[in-house]
Amino acid sequence: MSEHVVVIGAVALGPKAACRFKRIRQDAKVTLIDRDDIFSYGGCGIPYYVSGDVSESNQLRTTAFHMVRDEPFFRDIKGVDVLSSTEATQIDRVNKQVHIKNLRTGEESVLSYDQLVIGTGATPRKLNLPGEDLENVYYVGNMHDAEKIKQGITEGRYSKAVVVGAGFIGLEMAEAFSDMWGIETTVVEIFDQILPRMCSPVLAKMGQKHMEEQGVTFKLGQTVSAIIGDGKAEKVVIADGEIEADLVIISAGVIPNDKLARECGLACSERGGILVDETMRTSDPLIFSGGDCAIIKNAVDGSPLFLPMGSMANRQGRVIGGNLAGRNEKFPPAAGSWCVKIFEKAMAGTGMSLGAAKQAGFDAISVTLIMADRAHFYPEKDMMSLELVVDKSNRRVLGIQGLSAGGDAMVGRINAVAAIMKFQPTIEDVSNLEVAYSPPFASAMDVLNSVANMADNALAGMNHGHGPDTFAQLWTDRDSGQYCFLDVRENADAEPFLKKYPEHWHNVPQGEIMRRHEEIPRDKKLVLVCNTGGRSYEAQIMLDALGFEEVLNTQGGMAMIKAYGVDI
Structure with a gap:
């Protein structure tokens, strides 16, 4: 038989x-x-x-x-x-x-x-909310839900949607409603960032800002207490009040x-x-x-x-x-690689975020780099932001996450690291990772190699500073007199900020620091800024050598400050 x-x-x-x-x-x-x-x-x-x-x-x-x-x-x-x-x-x-x-x-x-x-x-997680069984409340758990949602949309029954949960499905559904159908869409998330536990607050804020620019509204740090309506969903109740909705998607995990x-x-x-x-x-x-x-x-x-x-x-x-069939095949441990499309950009990652790594007990730090995804002189390129998470004690790579308009290019970089995660790679492994090179596809020193080099410099104490989140805090406190915001770009780039903030914004191009360093105050914390963080890093090395005691490099520079949404 x-x-x-x-x-x-x-x-x-x-x-x-x-x-x-x-x-x-x-x-x-x-x-x-x-x-x-x-x-x-x-x-x-x-x-x-x-x-x-x-x-x-x-x-x-x-x-x-x-x-x-x-x-x-x-x-x-x-x-x-x-x-x-x-x-x-x-x-x-x-x-x-x-x-x-x-x-x-x-x-x-x-x-x-x-x-x-x-x-x-798996089954979509129910929140056991009052009104959860109302008409037009869905979990997107199967094709039947999908077909009902699509039918309602095409028949014009929905104009305002609320998505509960800012994970992968939640963000993808929010994009689907807002982008293709023009439905006024609000995302409610109990954590204070999108993609909680998957990426850092900085990358999450950058992704959120991009979605907001496309018309999606976010209510972060909010819990839903009820869905109310007469037979069908009409409003979603959160701590801040009520949100009108004729379509509710609950995407709270599975x-x-x-x-x-x-x-x-x-x-x-x-x-x-x-x-x-x-x-x-x-x-x-x-x-x-x-x-x-x-x-x-x-x-x-x-x-x-x-x-x-x-x-x-x-x-x-x-x-x-x-x-x-009698074979002895094995499925290796997984790093948890992921990617999600959000309008014109994409986010992706593998391994642990900085927060997850610390929660797991690692002595971890992260560095963030923004750089062109192919040769800087090639006419078609996108800026890619990568955050590398490493263990300080043994230089092991614990994870990497990214955000870019060039989604395929970024996912390719994430996949390259994902492939070696089971071997417990170190900074050196990523710094010297071989990638296929041609100017239309990569830089000679690829963005992936560069972010690992940045981590190496950070652990060596050579690159010390902060990301756009800390810059935003320092900029808010600019009237305290503790900081000197030093723009190390050429004068033409810095001039608009010199005129707008004459008391706070200063300019000494990186190439002129050695002969003009006496103009730079030594009694203040220097907050260095350039376009992407490269020149400000070079300036920081110079100023450290000149004996300046508190020099902070803004990693990612103005590109990341803008993407993060700092009002400057």
């Missing part, structure tokens, strides 16, 4: 595991179960279907050769049987059986298995669906999620799990990591498929 593999969950991980195993073991029987009638779709593409970038919902279910991944496709093309609208209600590990229920007919039955895969995914696993006695995390080893096996050697319901290992500190992403699920599914 041929081996029977049963796979519970058919969105991302399940289909990949099932099809990979079937390709290796054509003699085996594979049954794929999903409680929905729409399955095997790209859930991460939902915001782009809502925006209209993806015109039809079925496009999220099609292959690269335009075949819809439905029951006949899996049966005829992949050799996999699919039971859709079927819920797995119980796993009997002793008898190796899965109890199932047909949600269309109510009929209950039992499937025997030789090996089992649990790919039950919770791993581990109920089946817990009930049958598999090891699960106290915080939720099924525990697996590096082969993606659970505590039962005949049962595998992965995707949004599983907990893997963090490549940075070895801690448990919940990373609900379609890319992770697909790669894990392939590993599981191989191991179902």
Whole structure:
């Protein structure tokens, strides 16, 4: 009798595991179960279907050769049987059986298995708010929600939207509403920045400012207490008052669906999620799990990591498929790489942000660099901001995040670091990282190499200073008389600020410091500024050598000050 593999969950991980195993073991029987009638779709593409970038919902279910991944496709093309609208209600590990229920007919039955895969995914986190069940309140948890939202938009039923949560999906949905459809959109976030825990407050503020310039309003540090309306959502109540809304999206994260696993006695995390080893096996050697319901290992500190992403699920599914067939494939620890498009810019990262690194117990610092993403003399280029997080004690790279209008170029840099994170790279590894070079694509000293060199200089005490956030605080306190804001650019660049702030803004070009240093006050803290932080760093080295005691380089210069939104 041929081996029977049963796979519970058919969105991302399940289909990949099932099809990979079937390709290796054509003699085996594979049954794929999903409680929905729409399955095997790209859930991460939902915001782009809502925006209209993806015109039809079925496009999220099609292959690269335009075949819809439905029951006949899996049966005829992949050799996999699919039971859709079927819920797995119980796993009997002793008898190796899965109890199932047909949600269309109510009929209950039992499937025997030789090996089992649990790919039950995750469920959007509910906030249990008054009014959460009103019409026009959605979680964007499946294709049904997506189609309802899109239908309401195209019919012109929505003019004001509130998005609760400033994570990936929240920001992508906000862009979809505001950019393509012109819907007045407000994002409410309980933390005081967008993408909390994913990047630094500085990069988050820069991303937020860009979205605000495109018309999105943010209410940060706010909790939603209720959604009110007569049958359908009309207002969202926060601490600051009420926000009018005829469409509410709750994007407050997801919770791993581990109920089946817990009930049958598999090891699960106290915080939720099924525990697996590096082969993606659970505590039962005949049962595998992965995707949004599983907990893997963090490549940075070895801690448990919940990373609900379609890319992770697909790669894990392939590993599981191989191991179902008797191979010994392993899924390595993950650094948690991510990227998100926000209008004309993109943000991305891998590893830990500075805040996350400190919370994990690392003695960490970060440096921030803004630089052209290709040769400065090449006519087409974008400015890229990168923040590198390193451990002071051993120079290990703990993470990197970035923001740029050249999204593909930036994601390429982040991916280069992501690829080596499992090897615990040091500053030197990134400083000397080989990247493909040609002026239309990179600088001879690439921005990635340069930010690592900057970290090296910072740890050596050569580059000391601050980012635009600290500059903003110092500038607010400029009347205290403690600071001298020294512009080290050429006079033509500095002149507008000299005229606007004659008492506070001073100018000595970097190339003239050695012969004009006596003009610079020694009884004040020097706050150095240039366009991007390069010349001010050179000026800082000179002034340090000349005996100036308190010299602060503004990392990122005027470019980052402007992107951060300092009113200057």
